[in-house]
Amino acid sequence: MTLQLSDFLERHRRPLAGNLPATRISADREQWLQLAAWLRESGARLLTLWGADDRDRDGCFRICAVYLLTEGVLLVEHAMKTTEATASASYPGLAAIFPVAQRMQRAVYDLLGISAEQADGSEADRRGWLRHGGWPETCFPLRRDANGSRQHPNVSAPYPFVTVEGSGVHEIAVGPVHAGTIEPGHFRFSVVGEKMLRLEARLGYTHKGVAKLFETMPQSSGHRLAARISGDTAVAFSWAYCTALESLTATVCPPRATLLRALALEHERLANHLGDLGALGNDAGFAFGLTHFSRLKEDLLRCNTVAFGARYLLDYVLPGGVAVDLPAEAPARLLGLYSELEQSVANLRSIYDEHAGLQDRFRGTGRLQQPIAEKLGALGLVARASGIACDLRVDHPWPSYDWVATKCITQSTGDVAARVQIRFDEAFESLRLCRAFLQDIPVGPIQAPVPAAAPYRLGLGVIESWRGPVLIALEAGPDGSIRRCHAHDPSWQNWPLIEYAVIGDIVPDFPLINKSFNLSYSGQDG
Amino acid sequence: MWNTLSRMWKTGLLTEPLPVLQPSLDAPSPELDHLQSQLLAVLGRALCIRHVDAGSCNGCELEIQALHNPYYNLEGAGIQFVASPRHADLLLVTGPVSVNMEEALRRTYDAVPAPKLVMAIGDCGACGGIFGASYASRGSVANVLPVNTTVTGCPPTPTAILRGILETVRPALAKA
Incomplete structure (x- = not known):
């Protein structure tokens, strides 16, 4: 399997424009997951994950992952054909292999409505990450047919934090407005006395589209x-x-x-x-x-x-340089x-x-x-x-x-x-x-x-x-x-x-x- | 300890004079040395400011933080940043108001005791900036709260912010 994958990678990867050595490869569902697992084993790191709505070009949504390898960066893309009627799509999630993918997958869903399937079939985390209730659940702002300048009323929805139970455990909620001159975010601490047992952050407050x-x-x-x-x-x-x-x-x-x-x-x-x-x-x-x-x-x-x-x-x-020259x-x-x-x-x-x-x-x-x-x-x-x-x-x-x-x-x-x-x-x-x-x-x-x-x-x-x-x-x-x-x-x-x-x-x-x-x-x- | 004391001694005082305000028609231009006593006379204590980032890129925050460095020495002028809106006279708001921060900003405003002043900082706070109004942003602070003054700039310099704070409190002081 490993040999086949590296062979597949060598044969199909194409050069990609960039300031670092970069290549790209298209993968089907199976290859998308296999490549991720293989890259994890070979010590690569997942740098980022994003989705794109290409239905106007080829009827597909795309999910793209960029990995950081010793020889440079590798972009893996997976296209998902979608039908006019449902206009939804899903891809195999990477969170089981690269835990860092989890929040990025939630963000991709909030903006595009394409969801990650859990590798082990378990229930995915469906809580909004960037969408806090500022736009309707059925609206996906990054889709080509979505009007990005349209304002929606805020409908605040509860956000269930993971709770810690036990004798003497209580929660401290901090934010989004903090006590100092810093940016907004919410931190939920589960503590015993002053000892922190668990912290869960909720971000997305400064999402500006x-x-x-x-x-x-x-x-x-x-x-x-x-x-x-x-x-x-x-x-x-x-x-x-x-x-x-x-x-x-x-x-x-x-x-x-x-x-x-x-x-x-x-x-x-x-x-x-x-x-x-x-x-x-x-x-x-x-x-x-x-x-x-x-x-x-x-x-x-x-x-x-x-x-x-x-x-x-x-x-x-x-683009092309810098705005002002260094004075003498x-x-x-x-x-x-x-x-x-x-x-x-x-x-x-x-x-x-x-x-x-x-x-x-x-x-x-x-x-x-x-x-x-x-x-x-x-x-x-x-x-x-x-x-x-x-x-x-x-x-x-x-x-x-x-x-x-x-x-x-x-x-x-x-x-x-x-x-x-x-x-x-x-x-x-x-x-x-x-x-x-x-x-x-x-x-x-x-x-x-x-x-x-x-x-x-x-x-x-x-x-x-x-x-x-x-x-x-x-x-x-x-x-x-x-x-x-x-x-x-x-x-x-x-x-x-x-x-x-x-x-x-x-x-x-x-x-x-x-x-x-x-x-x-x-x-x-x- | 010796090292610390020696550095303090060698550094000395770095604080620069406050910026000069533009004279205006509706209020006499106050002597800035006088400002501190005026603040005290009107408020009975330091001017207390509560900052709220309503969705900024964090550029404006960096310049607000700079107000505390020894050159600007904001606290030396009788102006203090406080941790709770309930202790504040003035709300200093940065950023376009993101949709996700709208409710928190309103609640913070409600928590400030009257009479209250609101200042919107930066191009985004003043007019929406590059982000404007969209599905994710309500644009300028004035679209959400009544705003007394604005300071443009991306980000505005500490001197501009300081001048803005003085301009904001001046009418209140003149009225009193």
Whole structure:
């Protein structure tokens, strides 16, 4: 079986446009499941899952899965013929093989009405994930015949959380509106005293219909929406979008622009890591950390204005290049900033490391064991903190990471302390990369013209953001339109992991654990 | 400990002056040093703000958080973010209002004691932004709640937000 599958894969996979080595293959029902099982065995990870309504073209719904392999990414598509009368379809679910697929399958159903069958015939989780009652059960907004701009009244429906029973067990409901300046989501804790027995998250509150909105935009402006999928990951998402479009149109982004994109991506990583390091200190009762790290973050953001024209780079990366060139005075200013950051972060790190009270809160808290992280397909810095070496900048370096030899930073303990150390080490590595980029910055144009992509072609853009790999799958429509665009944030993989990491810890440690993951609500909700 | 104290000493005070307000016809432009005492006179305490993310991309949140850094030092100006809407004078709302957050936003608004002020932050909060109104979004905050002021920008800078907060409370202070 294994031999046949690898043979089938070798014979039938076709190249796919993208910034990483990418291939695609069509699978029937049986092959869809067999391939998933075989890929799991060979150590591949499920990166994302999405559905598409192609009934106008060939009478089919499609379900697509992208796997991350050692040699690149593989897209597996399965087409489901549907009849006019029923207009429904189902496919074999992947959750038994890749547990991370479960929420994605629920999201696919909410948007398209195509359902996943459970491998063991058990009852599937039919609770809405993105649909909370804001549109009728019979309406599937991502179908071609659905009107995306039509408003429906809200009809709130109960959401049965899994209950824990036993003597002294009670529930604490938190959210969707939280006590701090953070995004909305609901957490249901089952606790005994202050000990957490179980956590179940309910997300989807910030669902803004991004996928449907993409279909109303021309290819030339989709990057603006991509940047706003998760504002803290704007450079990564807009770069993923642009590189998908550029690979579809065989556009070569000028070397200077490519390098500036990488510089901007590292600035985004630095800004987020600095902010998180401060917030983590604060959540453990050390306000000094927040004050000093937030000051350093502000210094960086102000330099962003000098170098890139804005504090947050939501409109910096655009198809064919970048929006503004690096001014002549910027490199000197940036190099000065990097030295200041390096010194200050090293100083603050020693303060953090030597602070007994802080380390007492960090160590052993929110531990995510490596086997669970592996099984649930952890991505990004959360995976690296649990001893899984995965960083696309290292594994599949795309330009301009192909000549700087990024170091993959890992920790083994998987607790809050490990996720703190990862951020420190990655901040230093980012500073090294920024210096390297600035030293060898080529001269030349910063934009190249991008023609319209040929209709019905698909391109992938995968970028390692500060949080983990983000993906954009872009299918072109006729005359420069977007037929389908799927965006994936690594928070999809990492949200379920928090539910494991908190088990046995106390409720007051939850904000600290949550912050150490710092996942995107908006990126997940779409 | 020595390291910590030495860093504090070396860093010193970084707080910058508050932004200058545009003079307006209906109220005299207050001296900003005076603002704190005015806030105290009217409210009897600090201005309390409750933030609600009604569906934002989290960009605006980053700039609201920046208001707490030592450069802007919001709390130093007598303005405080609180954990409960029941403690708030002003509701600071970000994002287009997603359909899934509509009810939570209304409930939060209802929980704020009167008189209450509402500020909508960012292009999305002010006018719906790139998301607009759709099956999943109600568009601007004003489509759901009565809004006193808006601050545009994607995201607006901390200075713009700070100026917006001052502009929002000024008419209330002038009236009092």
